[in-house]
Amino acid sequence: MDNLLLQSNRSSRVHPQKFALWAAMASIVMMFASLSSAYIVRQAAGNWLEFQLPSAFYISTIIILLSSICLHKSYKSFIGGHERNYKLFLVLAFFLGLGFVVSQYVGWQSLYALGIDLKGNPSGSFLYVMTFIHVVHVLGGIACLITAMFHAFALKYVVTERRKHRFELVNHYWHFVDLLWVYLLIFLLFS
Numbered sequence: 437m438d439n440l441l442l443q444s445n446r447s448s449r450v451h452p453q454k455f456a457l458w459a460a461m462a463s464i465v466m467m468f469a470s471l472s473s474a475y476i477v478r479q480a481a482g483n484w485l486e487f488q489l490p491s492a493f494y495i496s497t498i499i500i501l502l503s504s505i506c507l508h509k510s511y512k513s514f515i516g517g518h519e520r521n522y523k524l525f526l527v528l529a530f531f532l533g534l535g536f537v538v539s540q541y542v543g544w545q546s547l548y549a550l551g552i553d554l555k556g557n558p559s560g561s562f563l564y565v566m567t568f569i570h571v572v573h574v575l576g577g578i579a580c581l582i583t584a585m586f587h588a589f590a591l592k593y594v595v596t597e598r599r600k601h602r603f604e605l606v607n608h609y610w611h612f613v614d615l616l617w618v619y620l621l622i623f624l625l626f627s
Contacts, residue, residue, distance in 0.1 A: 451601065453601070453605060454601075454604075454605065454608075457605055457608060457609060461608075461609070461612050464573060464612075464616070465616075467569070468566070468569075468570075468616065468619070468620070471562070471565070471566050471569070472623055472627075474562075475562045475566070475623075475627065476627060478558050478562065479559070479627065483557070483558070484557070484558065484559050485552070485556075485557035485559045485560065486559070487547075487550065487552060487559070487560075489543075489563075489621075489624060489625065490542075490543045490546035490547060490550075491546075492539045492540070492542040492543035492546055493539075493540070493543045493567075493621060493624075494621075495539050496535075496536050496539035496540055496543065496617070497617065497618065497621055499532050499535045499536045499539055500532070500533070500536045500574075500613075500614050500617050501614060501618075502532050503528075503529045503532030503533050503535075503536065503610070503614070504529075504610060504611055504614040506525045506526075506528040506529035506532060507525065507526070507529035507581075507606070507607055507610050507611075508607065508611075509521065509525040510522050510523075510524075510525035510526040510528075510529060511603055511604070511607050513525060514595065514599075514600070514603055515595055515600060517595070519593045522588065522593075523588050523589065526581070526584060526585055526588055527585065529581060529610070530578065530581045530582070530585060533574060533577065533578045533581060533610075534578065536574060536617075537571055537574060537575065537578070540567055540570075540571050543567070544564065544567070547560060547563070547564070563624065566620060566624075567620070570613070570616060570617060570620060573613050573616070574613050574617075576609075577606075577609055577610050577613050580605075580606045580609060580610070581606065581610070583606075584602070584603060584606050587599065587602070587603075
């Protein structure tokens with residue numbers, strides 16, 4: 437009876453790595469919430485330049501959403517026993533992630549061409565800082581995707597609880613940075 441209770445207690449606990457990921461994501465949310473708050477306060481203070489977001493930011497939204505879909509399909513293929521699709525969608529998610537970073541850079545170049553730079557008006561400075569910090573988090577996700585691709589191509593294809601757990605962590609983080617970008621885009625459009 438005690439053994440059964442102990443097993444039940446173990447299975448209901450959150451894995452420490454998953455908890456650490458959630459804690460990290462919560463701190464990232466808090467950072468972007470504080471940046472959003474500072475943006476609103478500074479905007480209300482005046483001397484705020486209004487401008488349209490470059491089309492590259494809309495394109496990057498499509499790219500990161502497609503990347504998230506590919507990673508989800510990769511995960512489903514992994515646990516479903518479809519090795520070829522698992523690897524294919526994982527590689528696609530990776531290259532789309534790189535495409536997102538490139539499209540952000542193109543967006544920054546478009547802003548600069550309009551005369552909106554980091555040292556100019558606070559509105560441009562906030563935009564550069566918020567999008568750059570997001571790109572840094574995406575680059576962290578790309579590093580995780582590289583590790584996942586290493587596991588996909590260097591290790592024998594076997595679905596184990598450990599590999600499934602690692603892939604879930606990558607999946608959760610990538611979807612998180614995806615949703616974070618969607619939030620940022622909506623916030624920047626409507627504020």
